[in-house]
Amino acid sequence: MGYVAIKGGGRAIKGATAVLEMLRTSEGDRGTPLSLDVIETQLRLLTSRVLSEGGLYHPPLAALAIKQMQGDTLEAAFTLRAYRSTRPRLLETPVQDTSGMRIIRRISSAFKEIPGGQILGPTFDYTLRLMRFDLVDEDPKTFRSFVRRFLKDVPEDRLPTNFPRVVDTFRAEGLLPPASPRDITPFDITREPLVFPVPRSAALSTMARAETGSLLALAYSNMRGFGDIHPTVAELRVGYLPVLLPHPATGETMEMGEVLMTECEVIAMYEEGEDGGSPVFTMGYGACFGHNEVKAISMAILDRALQKGMRDGPSNPSEDPEFVLLHIDGVDSMGFASHYKMPHYVTFQSDMDRLRSTRRKAEGTGQDKTGKGYDPGGDPA
Amino acid sequence: MNPGYKLSPVEASYSFAFLDEYAKREIRRAILKAISLPGYQVPYASREMPMGRGFGTGGLQVTLSIIGPDDTLKVIDQGSDDSVNAVNLRRFVEMTCPGISTTSNTSEATIIQSRHRIPELPLSEDQVLVLQVPYPDPLVLIEPSEARRKTMHGEKDYSRLLTRLYEDLIRFGEITISHRYPTRINGHYVLDPSPIPRYDIPKLNRSRALILFGAGREKKVYAVPPFTSAEPLAFEDVPFRTEDFRDPKTGERRPCSRCRSTDSFLDEFLDTKGEKIYQCSDSDYCNHRLFRKGSRPEKP
Numbered sequence: 001m002g003y004v005a006i007k008g009g010g011r012a013i014k015g016a017t018a019v020l021e022m023l024r025t026s027e028g029d030r031g032t033p034l035s036l037d038v039i040e041t042q043l044r045l046l047t048s049r050v051l052s053e054g055g056l057y058h059p060p061l062a063a064l065a066i067k068q069m070q071g072d073t074l075e076a077a078f079t080l081r082a083y084r085s086t087r088p089r090l091l092e093t094p095v096q097d098t099s100g101m102r103i104i105r106r107i108s109s110a111f112k113e114i115p116g117g118q119i120l121g122p123t124f125d126y127t128l129r130l131m132r133f134d135l136v137d138e139d140p141k142t143f144r145s146f147v148r149r150f151l152k153d154v155p156e157d158r159l160p161t162n163f164p165r166v167v168d169t170f171r172a173e174g175l176l177p178p179a180s181p182r183d184i185t186p187f188d189i190t191r192e193p194l195v196f197p198v199p200r201s202a203a204l205s206t207m208a209r210a211e212t213g214s215l216l217a218l219a220y221s222n223m224r225g226f227g228d229i230h231p232t233v234a235e236l237r238v239g240y241l242p243v244l245l246p247h248p249a250t251g252e253t254m255e256m257g258e259v260l261m262t263e264c265e266v267i268a269m270y271e272e273g274e275d276g277g278s279p280v281f282t283m284g285y286g287a288c289f290g291h292n293e294v295k296a297i298s299m300a301i302l303d304r305a306l307q308k309g310m311r312d313g314p315s316n317p318s319e320d321p322e323f324v325l326l327h328i329d330g331v332d333s334m335g336f337a338s339h340y341k342m343p344h345y346v347t348f349q350s351d352m353d354r355l356r357s358t359r360r361k362a363e364g365t366g367q368d369k370t371g372k373g374y375d376p377g378g379d380p381a
Numbered sequence: 382m383n384p385g386y387k388l389s390p391v392e393a394s395y396s397f398a399f400l401d402e403y404a405k406r407e408i409r410r411a412i413l414k415a416i417s418l419p420g421y422q423v424p425y426a427s428r429e430m431p432m433g434r435g436f437g438t439g440g441l442q443v444t445l446s447i448i449g450p451d452d453t454l455k456v457i458d459q460g461s462d463d464s465v466n467a468v469n470l471r472r473f474v475e476m477t478c479p480g481i482s483t484t485s486n487t488s489e490a491t492i493i494q495s496r497h498r499i500p501e502l503p504l505s506e507d508q509v510l511v512l513q514v515p516y517p518d519p520l521v522l523i524e525p526s527e528a529r530r531k532t533m534h535g536e537k538d539y540s541r542l543l544t545r546l547y548e549d550l551i552r553f554g555e556i557t558i559s560h561r562y563p564t565r566i567n568g569h570y571v572l573d574p575s576p577i578p579r580y581d582i583p584k585l586n587r588s589r590a591l592i593l594f595g596a597g598r599e600k601k602v603y604a605v606p607p608f609t610s611a612e613p614l615a616f617e618d619v620p621f622r623t624e625d626f627r628d629p630k631t632g633e634r635r636p637c638s639r640c641r642s643t644d645s646f647l648d649e650f651l652d653t654k655g656e657k658i659y660q661c662s663d664s665d666y667c668n669h670r671l672f673r674k675g676s677r678p679e680k681p
Contacts, residue, residue, distance in 0.1 A: 008463065009461075009463050009464045009465035009466075009467065009468035009469075010463070010468045010472075012465055013465055013468060013469060036386055037386075060386040060388075061392075078429065078433075079431070081429040082429045082430060082431040084429065085399070085400060085401070085404065085428035085429050085430065086395050086396065086399060086400065086401055087401060088401040088402070088403055089403070189426075190426060191407075191426050192426050193424035193425055193426050193427070193600040193601075194600075195424050195531075196526075196527055196528040197528065322526055322527060322528065326527075331429055331434060332434050332598045334433070334434075335433035335434025335435045335436065335438070335598060336433075336434055336435040336515070336598055337435075338433045338435065338436075339433055339434070339435025339436055339515070340435075342435075342436065342458070342465075342466055343458065343459050343464060343465075343466075344459075344497075344576075345459050345648055345662070346459050346460065346497040346498055346560070346576070346577075346578055346646070346648075346662055347497060347559065347560040347561075347576045347578070349578065349624070349646075349647075349648060349649055349662075350559035350560040350578040350579065350580075350624055351559045351560075352649070353559060353624040353625060354555065354557050354558075354559040356625075357555050357625065358553045358554065358555045358557065360629075361553070361554035361555055362553070362554065
C-alpha cells in the first residue's frame, strides 16, 4: 500500500496559486487590469487602512498589496508589513508637530468655535447611504467634467498653513492636564518586544498599526459599559503632515515629504489634579497613517482606558494593557486563526491516545503496564 | 498620487535570508542568550515574515538568522518533508538564501526545521534542530497574564502547574496533556517543548544536537543546549508515559504497515476499505528502513 501520509505538497501549492490567479484574471478579454493609481485614488480608504495596519507609509506598495491580495485588508496589510521586515531602519524622526498639517478635514464636537475654524471636509457622516445607481456605469468623461466644475468653484483665498491644536487652547486655560514632556525616547515596537509593563509610547505605537476592527471592538466595549471613559472628541483632524528630518550634513531639520494622517484627541471625565490640585479633564490620543477616522477615535478611547489601567490596575478588559495590546494586531491574529487549517495529525494522534487511555481507566480495564516509563537521567540520547 | 509609479531596484529586491542584517544580528543575540539560560524564554522583536503567523515564522526567523551558504537544510511538518507547509517554507529559504543545499535526509542536514516532530534518527553534535512554537509558555495553562508568568518562572514557582497535573489524575486517572508536555530544563525553567508528541520528549534529554525554539507571534526564542537535562514534569509514583501504540487485544506493539518498524511514532488513519492503518509519521525514517531492506520506497 502507498505512503498515504502527507505527499504532493509542492504540486498542490502550485495548483492553488494558479487557481487564485485564474480567479483574478477570469474576465479574460473583457477585463481591465487594475492600475495602482486607480486603487490609490478610487479605493483611497482601503489604501489608507492597509497603509495604517501595514505600518509602512508607501501608498503605491499598499495599492500593489491590495491588488495582489484581491482586496483582503488583512492579507494586504500583512504583505506590506512583511516587505517592511526587509528594510533596515536608518534613522529616527524627531517629534513632529501636527499643527503644521495640511488639513483636509477638522472637526471638534466639544467646542463650537475653534481657532482656525471647523472644516467638514471629505466625510460620509452626513451623506445618505443610498445606492448611487449612476455609478454602475461610469464614463471617464464624467470624472473630467466633475473635477473641472469642482476646481472652478474653489475659492481663491488659500487656507491658513497652520492650525493650532484645539486642546492647546484649553490647556492654556488649565482645564486640561499638561502635555507629556517631548524629550522622552519613544519605545520602538519594531525593534523591541513588548515586555509588560510597557510605557504609553509602546501602547500608542502598537495601536497605531493595529487592525481597525479589533481596536473598534475593544473601544466599543468601553463605550457600551465595560468601562467609563465617556469621551468627547476635542478634535479630529485629517491631513498631510510634513515630515521633518535632520539634514545628514548640517543637522538642520528639513521637510522630506508628507504623510496622510488621521489624528484624534478625546477629552474624558475629570479627575483630581496631582498633589491635591484642582480637578482637570483627562485625555486620550489616537493617530495613524492614512484617512481612518474610526480607528483614530477607537485608539484615543483605548489610550485613555489604558492610562487608567496602567495607573490603578484594570477593572475592564479595555483597561488591561496586556489584554488590549496583545490581541489587536491583525497580522498576529489572522495568522494564528489561519494556522488551524494546517495539518495537526501528530498532535491529534497524541490527543486520541490520551482520550483512549483515560477512557480505559474510566471503564476500569486497568492499564498500569501500558506506555513506556521514562527515566530522565542517563546517557546522551 | 504617483502616476505610473516605478519601483527602484533597491525597493524591489531582497537581501540574503530575507531579513535585514540588523534583524538577523538581533535574533542571533537572543539565541546566544537562550543557550546561556537553558529553557528561559528570551523576548525578541519578531519580524513579520511573508507567511502567516502560526505557520512557523518564529522557527523560520531562527533558521534564517543562523543559515549560511554552506548549510544543508531539511524542513519537515508532521514528520513529512513533502507536506504543504514544509514545501512552502523550504522553497522560501531556497529562494532567499542562494547557495544553500536542501535535503530530506535527516543525517545529511546541518539545520533541521520542524513542526510537531523530532526526527526518529538520533541527531549529532553537528546539527541544529529548530522547532516552530505556537505557545512558548507552559504556564499559560494556568495563568493568562504574561507579567505574572514571568515572575513565576523567575521564582521557579511551578506549584500551580503541578497542581493542574494532580487534578487531572484525580478527575481522569490520567494526566490529560497529550502534546506540548511541560518539561523542566537543566533543573530550573519549565518550557513548552512545542506541540511535539510525548513520544519525542525523551529525545530532548541530553540531546547531542542544539535545539532551538522560535515563537514568532509570541516573540520568544528559547533553547535546550546540547547535553542538557530535560525532564517532563511527573510524580514519583506516576511516571511520565509516551503514546501507547500497542494493540489492546494482543498486547503487541503495532508495527508500521509499510516498513514494519516497531519503534517509531505512528500515524493512524483509515484505508479505502475503512480499516485502520498505522504508518511512520517520520517519512524519511520510513523510507530509509525500506532502503535498508533492499526494496525501494513506493512512489507517492
